[in-house]
Amino acid sequence: MIRRRVLARQLKLLREQSGLTLEQAAPKLDFSVSKLSRIENAQVVIDVHWVKSMLDVYDVGGVRWNELLELAREAQQPGWWRAYGLGNNSYIAFETEARRVQVFTLGYVPGLLQTADYARALMRGVPVRRTDEELDNEVAARMYRQQRLNSEENPLELVTVVDESALYRPVGGPEVLRRQLEQIAVLADLDTVTLRVLPSAVGAHAGLASSFTILSFGELGEPEMAHVEHTIGALILHKEAEVARARVAFECVLSDALDPAESLALIQRLARR
Structure with missing residues (x-):
């Protein structure tokens, strides 16, 4: 795309x-x-x-x-996601070409940091009909996307702010959440990942209405775009004014968030619990 x-x-x-x-x-x-x-x-x-x-x-x-x-x-080449039985998913197509993603999530862990069990439980929690095979394929595709965080040839930089509430929500049950928190702690140590937690004590904040992502394309020269998720779907935003608003919102939640060391310490404490 x-x-x-x-x-x-x-x-x-x-x-x-x-x-x-x-x-x-x-x-x-x-x-x-x-x-x-x-x-x-x-x-x-x-x-x-x-x-x-x-x-x-x-x-x-x-x-x-x-x-x-x-x-x-x-x-003209078909996207890699077609091997997983997925259609021309706009977001995956854009993320595949991106060099940096800035992600804010409210009630859940970002997809690029999810374990397979957490992703499966999250997908089962939404009212979208999937066969077992479709669910397996979507989970596998999400795991495939994560490989770029470790890639030397085609790395993806992830800068993410996670609302603190997501760290307590037992998606898949307490044990799935514990393993998810442990994985976040491991991935947060990668050079390509910057993870920060937005404390619940902040109260009202710039990202309170929805999760969203900003995609940057580096040397391809393509303008940044934003992806906004909501309960019944998602939007891809291309207009400069809309993307600028997303950038401002991300900078606001970033400034309200704990620093990376404090965020990691919080996640490690929760995982031990």
Whole structure:
């Protein structure tokens, strides 16, 4: 999804640099104006042959030609999550390309830190019908996502603030929660993970309405986006003003949270209990 967006943005830029409007470029490509517009807005999967035609019309060659064709091929590849029987899940597609995620969660531990038992119990607690196989696949996919926290080739930086209430909620029962707290303590020691706990004593705070995530894409050059979870679904937010509000909210909960050492000490105490 992200690579499709990057490719689309590059193709639009090349058209503009060639001095062609949508109305001028479309007939040269045997496209309708609406089709070319959808391509440039990443609303369709972009065929490699289309890209070759566009590069010809926009007089692009050499190294740039090869780079964009390779990007087009990458954009067509099915996501790894398809092997788990999952559809084109927007959030997983975006997180897979992200370099950093900033996560605030209210009533539960973030997915990137969950144990399999905790994740399974959490998924069973929501009113979404799943077969046993679908549940197994979703849990396995969540565990797969966590591998990037330890990856040397493709690391993912996680900065997370967890509401203190989540550390007491016995999702799956006391023993599942204890093992979950132990895992958090282990993962919090990774160089890629910054974990902070927002104390209940803070009272009202900027994230009280919902959990949310901010995704950053590093060298891909794609603008940040926000993912907001709520009881009956989730939203992906792309508009700069909306993402800016999410950034402000995250900075607020971050400033109210315990520092990493205090947060880890609290989690370790709770795990021993």
